[in-house]
Amino acid sequence: MENKDNKQPLEAQEPEVAYKKGPTVFTPTQQYLLKMFAFDSSEETLNEVKVVLSEHFRKKAEKEVDKLWKKGILSQEKLDQINEMDLHNLDN
Numbered sequence: 001m002e003n004k005d006n007k008q009p010l011e012a013q014e015p016e017v018a019y020k021k022g023p024t025v026f027t028p029t030q031q032y033l034l035k036m037f038a039f040d041s042s043e044e045t046l047n048e049v050k051v052v053l054s055e056h057f058r059k060k061a062e063k064e065v066d067k068l069w070k071k072g073i074l075s076q077e078k079l080d081q082i083n084e085m086d087l088h089n090l091d092n
Contacts, residue, residue, distance in 0.1 A: 068074035
């Protein structure tokens with residue numbers, strides 16, 4: 001999948017981050033990862049970590065979708081409806 005504005009695949013693009021003024025507060029997970037990878041700052045390790053984390057969260061999301069499907073909350077009909085929606089213009 002490619003982004004029209006950027007020729008890199010979406011998976012390779014860095015996420016946009018909104019920076020807030022003030023001190024940075026890291027979550028316990030972020031603190032752990034910083035300590036764990038402080039010894040190795042190579043690009044190869046970064047790419048490996050991205051793959052592992054992406055796979056972990058993909059599996060987690062897949063399990064949740066399966067639960068919704070089994071409960072009847074999610075169906076092919078509902079996915080088709082979502083596919084037709086303009087998700088960029090949803091009101092909050």
